[in-house]
Amino acid sequence: MKIETHKCDLCGKQATSKEGKAELDLAQVIVGLSQSYYTFAAPQVHGGHKEWTKDACLACRTRLGVTHDQIKANPETPNLTLEEVLREIMREEIEQATGANR
Numbered sequence: 001m002k003i004e005t006h007k008c009d010l011c012g013k014q015a016t017s018k019e020g021k022a023e024l025d026l027a028q029v030i031v032g033l034s035q036s037y038y039t040f041a042a043p044q045v046h047g048g049h050k051e052w053t054k055d056a057c058l059a060c061r062t063r064l065g066v067t068h069d070q071i072k073a074n075p076e077t078p079n080l081t082l083e084e085v086l087r088e089i090m091r092e093e094i095e096q097a098t099g100a101n102r
């Protein structure tokens with residue numbers, strides 16, 4: 001017997017039932033990080049760029065201010081700053097890499 005589990009990459013909440021999956025309402029979010037820095041030779045050198053694709057539940061998307069309704073209602077002012085969103089993603093990446101919990 002196969003059991004399909006839906007899991008939010010951000011909060012870790014899981015669901016196996018049809019109703020639970022509907023409530024979780026997973027959707028993909030893409031977050032990117034670009035790096036640039038200054039040197040004496042060139043005013044700005046662009047470093048690496050990385051993007052992460054995450055499956056995020058409705059509660060996490062709402063918390064981050066990235067649901068379709070929130071973006072439509074207020075496209076220029078997300079609930080969290082970009083820095084806050086990136087910190088959240090980096091914390092999740094570090095937790096996954098090290099196995100550390102909050």
Ligand SMILES: [Zn+2]
Nearest residue numbers: 008011057060
């Ligand atoms: Zn979540």
